Amino acid sequence: MDTAEMWRLAPSKLIAILRGVRPDEVGAIADVLLQAGFPAVEVPLNSPDPFTSIEIAVRRTEGMSARLIGAGTVLDAEDVARVASAGGNLIVSPNMDPSVVAAARQRGMACFPGVFTPTEAHAAIRAGATGLKFFPASQLGPAGIKAIRATLPPETSICAVGGVGPKDFAAYRAAGVEGFGLGSSLYAPGATADTVKAAAIASINAYQ
Numbered sequence: 001m002d003t004a005e006m007w008r009l010a011p012s013k014l015i016a017i018l019r020g021v022r023p024d025e026v027g028a029i030a031d032v033l034l035q036a037g038f039p040a041v042e043v044p045l046n047s048p049d050p051f052t053s054i055e056i057a058v059r060r061t062e063g064m065s066a067r068l069i070g071a072g073t074v075l076d077a078e079d080v081a082r083v084a085s086a087g088g089n090l091i092v093s094p095n096m097d098p099s100v101v102a103a104a105r106q107r108g109m110a111c112f113p114g115v116f117t118p119t120e121a122h123a124a125i126r127a128g129a130t131g132l133k134f135f136p137a138s139q140l141g142p143a144g145i146k147a148i149r150a151t152l153p154p155e156t157s158i159c160a161v162g163g164v165g166p167k168d169f170a171a172y173r174a175a176g177v178e179g180f181g182l183g184s185s186l187y188a189p190g191a192t193a194d195t196v197k198a199a200a201i202a203s204i205n206a207y208q
Contacts, residue, residue: 003089003110004130006066007157010039012207013179015092015112015159016200017072019044020189023052028193030057030069036200040068040110042092042181045079051086058087068110072181077103084109092181094135096120101127112159116140118148121156131157133181138163142175149176166206180207 007013016033018026021043030041043053054071061067070090071083080091080103091104094114104111105128114135115121121132132152134145137160149158160172161181169180186199 015040015181017183026053030060032197037204042072044072054086098127136162142171146175
């Protein structure tokens with residue numbers, strides 16, 4: 001199954017953002033996220049030793065046919081290659097850089113570039129993005145995203161990231177948002193696997 005199909009078929013389109021996670025803790029945290037039903041786990045590249053953490057998280061998915069594991073805060077094509085070498089199949093960026101999207105898609109990786117305007121959103125679609133990451137979503141709000149959504153192809157997958165948590169899901173989904181990236185509401189440095197598990201289960205329940 002290719003990465004775009006993995007995302008399309010995911011029953012709960014939630015991306016776990018593990019900013020600041022360490023290699024010694026990522027395995028247990030990835031386990032509880034995957035068991036809870038998260039289809040995607042992102043280790044931002046400004047985390048400690050992120051490529052080692054990605055390798056560890058990828059190993060946790062062995063035998064699982066539909067999971068996206070990779071990096072966030074990806075700013076250049078060289079880092080796309082390093083994520084691929086670590087076994088990752090997911091690239092998330094804060095911005096829309098065509099070279100990053102192209103590098104990801106050439107490797108068959110799912111790619112969610114950050115967008116904020118109609119111009120950026122349409123450029124990302126033309127570049128071949130798997131989906132759009134509206135960021136920071138809380139600044140646009142459901143009404144702003146809905147207005148931009150009306151200009152996009154109906155099949156476009158939209159994620160809201162930044163200042164959006166489970167309590168906001170209903171309003172954003174009514175505006176045409178399909179997925180969400182969850183950071184501090186799910187994980188903060190030092191959080192235990194048990195804490196993350198409880199937050200993950202609550203997030204899945206809120207989404208469904």
